[in-house]
Amino acid sequence: MTLPDRSALSRRDYLRTLVAIGGATALSACVSESGAVDVPTGTDDPESLPARQHAWNDVLSRDDDGNVQSPEHHVLLPLSLVDEPTDAARAQVEDALRTLERAYEWSNEGLVFTIGYTPAYFDRFDDSLPESVALPEPAALTAAENPVFDEFDAVLHLASDHSQVVLEAEEGLFGDHDDLNGIAVETDLTGVFERLEEQRRSGFVGAGLPAEHTDVSGVPDSVPEDAPFFMGFRSGFIDSQATEDRVTIEDGPFAGATTQHIESLETQLRTWLEQDSHPMRVRKLFSPEHADEELVGDVGEKLTTTNGLTDERIDATEADARDGVVGHAQKAARGRIDGEPPLLRRDFNTVDGDRPGVHFLSLQHGIDEFVRVREAMTGADLDVGNANNGILSYIFVDRRGNYLLPPRSLRALPPTNPQ
Ligand code: HEM
Numbered sequence: 114m115t116l117p118d119r120s121a122l123s124r125r126d127y128l129r130t131l132v133a134i135g136g137a138t139a140l141s142a143c144v145s146e147s148g149a150v151d152v153p154t155g156t157d158d159p160e161s162l163p164a165r166q167h168a169w170n171d172v173l174s175r176d177d178d179g180n181v182q183s184p185e186h187h188v189l190l191p192l193s194l195v196d197e198p199t200d201a202a203r204a205q206v207e208d209a210l211r212t213l214e215r216a217y218e219w220s221n222e223g224l225v226f227t228i229g230y231t232p233a234y235f236d237r238f239d240d241s242l243p244e245s246v247a248l249p250e251p252a253a254l255t256a257a258e259n260p261v262f263d264e265f266d267a268v269l270h271l272a273s274d275h276s277q278v279v280l281e282a283e284e285g286l287f288g289d290h291d292d293l294n295g296i297a298v299e300t301d302l303t304g305v306f307e308r309l310e311e312q313r314r315s316g317f318v319g320a321g322l323p324a325e326h327t328d329v330s331g332v333p334d335s336v337p338e339d340a341p342f343f344m345g346f347r348s349g350f351i352d353s354q355a356t357e358d359r360v361t362i363e364d365g366p367f368a369g370a371t372t373q374h375i376e377s378l379e380t381q382l383r384t385w386l387e388q389d390s391h392p393m394r395v396r397k398l399f400s401p402e403h404a405d406e407e408l409v410g411d412v413g414e415k416l417t418t419t420n421g422l423t424d425e426r427i428d429a430t431e432a433d434a435r436d437g438v439v440g441h442a443q444k445a446a447r448g449r450i451d452g453e454p455p456l457l458r459r460d461f462n463t464v465d466g467d468r469p470g471v472h473f474l475s476l477q478h479g480i481d482e483f484v485r486v487r488e489a490m491t492g493a494d495l496d497v498g499n500a501n502n503g504i505l506s507y508i509f510v511d512r513r514g515n516y517l518l519p520p521r522s523l524r525a526l527p528p529t530n531p532q
Contacts, residue, residue: 116139121328125321125322125325126328128143128186129186129276129325131276131280132276132317133315133463133464133465135280135313135315137288137290139280140277140284140288140290143277143280147275150275150278152218152222152277152278152294154218154223154294155215155216155218155223155294156218156219159211159214162214162219162521163219164520164521165357166226166227166521166524167227167371167373167457169181169225169272169357169459172219172220172221172225173220173225178350178418180349180351181349182319183319183349184225184272184273184274184318185273185274185275185322186273186278186315186317187272187279187315187316187317187461188272188279188283188314188315189268189269189270189314189315189375189472189474190268190271190313191309191314192265192266192267192309193265193306193307193309194234194266194305194526195304195306197237202526203525204525205300205304206228206306206526207525208299208300209286209302210226210228210525212285212293212299212300212301213226215296216282216293216295217273217294221272221274222273223273224279225272225273226269226270226272226282227269227373227518228267229267229373229516230266230519230527231263231265231266231267232249232250232251232515233265234266234267235248235529238528238530240528240529240530241529242530243366243367243530244365245364245368246362246370246479247372247479248372248480248515248516248517249481251374251515254484254491255487255491255493255510258509258510260510260512260513261513262512263312263512263514263515266306267306267516268375269286271283281293283308285301287301287302287308314472315463316461316462316471316472317462317463318341320341320412321339321341322341322462323340323341323342323343324340326343326464326469329464330467330468331383331467331468331469332382332383332469333383333386336382336386337411339411340412341412343380344382344385344394344398344504344507345394346395346398348413348458349459350417350420351418351419352418353420354454354457354458355454355455355476357371357457357476359453359455359457360372360455360456360476360478362478366531367519367527369521370517370523371476371517372476372477372480372483372515372516373474373476373518374475374514374516375473375474375513375514375516376472376473376487376510376512376513377473377510378470378471378509378511379468379508379509380469380508381507392404393438397438397439397504398441398442398504399421399422399440399441400439400440400442400443401439402426402429403421409421422442422443424452426443427446429443430443430444430447430492431495431496434492434495434496435496439497439503441503441504444489444491444502444503445489445490447489448482448485448486448489448490455477455482455485455486456486457475457477458473460472460473471508476518490503492505
């Protein structure tokens with residue numbers, strides 16, 4: 114594996130590149146670059162951790178407006194089972210994941226993670242999943258896409274503000290690294306799972322991080338300095354997101370679970386940033402009214418805890434489309450239920466494959482809700498040209514995957530119908 118040229122990159126970009134590469138060599142380069150990072154240790158008491166794997170919001174940092182901030186570094190590790198699940202394998206997976214919880218505080222300063230299972234994983238069991246779990250096979254969701262589907266067994270999502278932590282956690286689970294933040298690794302995931310390195314994905318979020326990637330072809334110098342996301346604006350305002358309660362499955366044997374959709378997409382960033390003016394980008398990403406009333410600011414700083422979409426503006430989607438341009442968020446908000454957004458978006462930027470993109474990761478009660486909102490966002494029903502239909506003409510879907518994130522108590526190789 115070739116490491117990037119240190120002298121050609123900023124420190125943050127170098128660290129981000131190491132996360133994208135992964136493996137033992139990248140980890141040791143990351144450790145020598147970062148020096149001793151003070152990472153808070155975790156807990157020996159699993160009862161002190163949330164029952165839901167997706168319960169991250171209470172332990173993540175907040176921005177000045179009180180919105181939850183995504184950890185800076187993310188790795189999605191696709192996993193394939195080596196043999197059929199047994200009780201011994203379940204115990205091994207649970208022990209290995211508890212090692213992570215002992216090593217790192219459950220927070221953005223330490224590590225948050227989830228393990229999710231695909232419909233392909235559950236297919237091996239005789240029983241089907243209970244009715245309370247809506248987890249269909251992934252499918253193409255727009256006429257324009259021909260995605261590859263995540264048909265492996267599971268995905269581990271690792272997230273931390275420290276690049277070193279996500280790399281180290283991965284190496285502790287699969288490599289030769291036997292000390293995680295001072296905690297000995299006695300059990301790892303090898304023998305139960307194989308990591309599918311070719312499908313490994315990584316990414317980042319944070320004000321200023323996208324602008325540090327102009328060395329990647331397809332990332333123009335015009336990426337706004339302070340933007341946390343490539344397309345140039347803040348995202349994930351707390352009142353425009355589902356709560357963790359809203360996305361939790363409450364009934365049945367998987368009470369405490371949620372479903373996860375991962376849509377990996379490429380963005381035509383240069384065209385997005387260089388073809389249109391800032392007001393036109395605001396029109397296409399938020400709504401025409403957001404541009405006319407100057408509601409957004411340079412990178413979304415005028416919006417505080419909501420994306421500012423009123424019921425009136427959401428109802429005006431069809432008319433705005435007929436008038437020429439319709440906003441991405443405006444269209445997607447048509448998928449709200451009784452005024453509430455059903456999706457908890459935890460998407461992040463990526464330059465995997467040396468191209469700018471987004472791993473759009475969202476949690477929702479059932480995959481049917483994702484599909485409904487995605488259809489509203491696509492807006493095939495709207496009378497508008499493709500180039501003015503939100504951000505549709507700038508995004509290209511590569512992969513899709515559906516997952517169940519069981520509660521922590523069932524996270525180790527769950528059967529379809531646990532007692
Ligand atoms: C390059 C990809 C994408 C970018 C840059 C992007 C960006 C944004 C931004 C800036 C907002 C407004 C701020 C906010 O509410 O957080 C937003 C809202 C939203 N986006 Fe996206 N998005 C992308 C892809 C997607 C995809 C694939 C979906 C799938 C359904 C989606 C669903 C939504 C929803 C549901 C909202 C909020 C609507 C509401 O207020 O109810 N986005 N997005």
